[in-house]
Amino acid sequence: MILEAVKYMILGMGVVYVFLIVMVYVLDWQHKLLLKFFPESFEDTPPPSPTSKRDKLKKVAAITAALHHMKKS
């Protein structure tokens, strides 16, 4: 009976491992597939602060340049 239980143990652990190993591979494959066909779902919404800051600085620079130009003329 003990031998039978050992047989069940090997069978059981085998099935659990096979199931989870197959799951690991399928999930990896699914990740690659989604990355290929739906890359946009992984992208973050771009953080708006750095570009808009630079834009603001550009505007400030343009206004100052314009003011200088006015004063000179």
Add this chain to the structure above:
Amino acid sequence: MIGISFILFYLAIAKGFEPLLLIPIGFGGLLANIPLANIIGDGGFIGELFKAGIANELFPILIFMGVGAMTDFGPLLANPKTALLGAAAQFGIFGTLVGAVALSQWGIFDFSMQDAAAISIIGGADGPTTIFIASKLAPDLLGAMAVAAYSYMALVPVIQPPIMKALTTEEERKIKMTTKRKVSKLEKMMFPITVLVLTILILPESSPLIGALTFGNFVRESGVVERLSKTLQNELINIVTIFLGLSVGSKLAAEYFLVPETLGILILGLVAFSIGTAAGVIMGKIMNKLSSEPINPLIGAAGVSAVPMAARVANRVGMESDPTNVLLMHAMGPNVAGVIGSAVAAGVLLSIF
């Protein structure tokens, strides 16, 4: 028996051990032992509840839907390899099966193969799965098994750390794991479907449990049925927990509980739990040696289900060695894989017996 009910109340109220279940179970036990009232017999309200939900395994399935709706599988998706730790921890179940059969063979306890299989599932540290299996394979032992399973789940923070510390070195406990990749919403939505398809292909016997789990998770991740998801996570699981607790408590009648087998169940359950923890940690050590990325073996202990308690314990033990090392999210991967692993193990046991 009424004394045992009061011990359960004490554990739940004063010690805070799984009060959500031990209170209904304890009170069910109290009601079951009232003479002449026939509360648990035919026509009695707990007797009817038992027939309606435990005898036909309905309640554990409903609980699994709630568990699915409450579980975020993101950490597992971010690092699928950690699922192997959840598989290793299931060794607690099958190792104990051999142990229980051996003890019966040597005449220490008197368990049939079915009983041994049912008892060993306690090592999966999963209450609903334990009740699911017990009501199928060993209905007479249900009360003692449920009490053992839920008590040990509550005792995770006491049972696991000594085993984890004994099997790891200080350096291993300090290992920091790399940050994980981003998981997309679509990926999370696909996950329940993928797991269900795998279950159908590999082990159809597990599909009631896994099917309910994946249904709950799909409701959660679909993101368009917030109302259903909330109901599964709160109202449904709470109502079923009350019914389940009372019905399980009804099995705490003296003629079922005050037998030598109960002691055997309590001891074997503890052994199952400890072996599961040890197997997870050892698997963690092996994976750390073989894998290119560092893996902290402590997260292996979270491979026994007991979500999220086991993951919190792994995190806490890691922090004792290095307070800046946050393992919680890394430990959630094996933890939720453990839920799937023990459902698969349950399916294997059901297909054998």
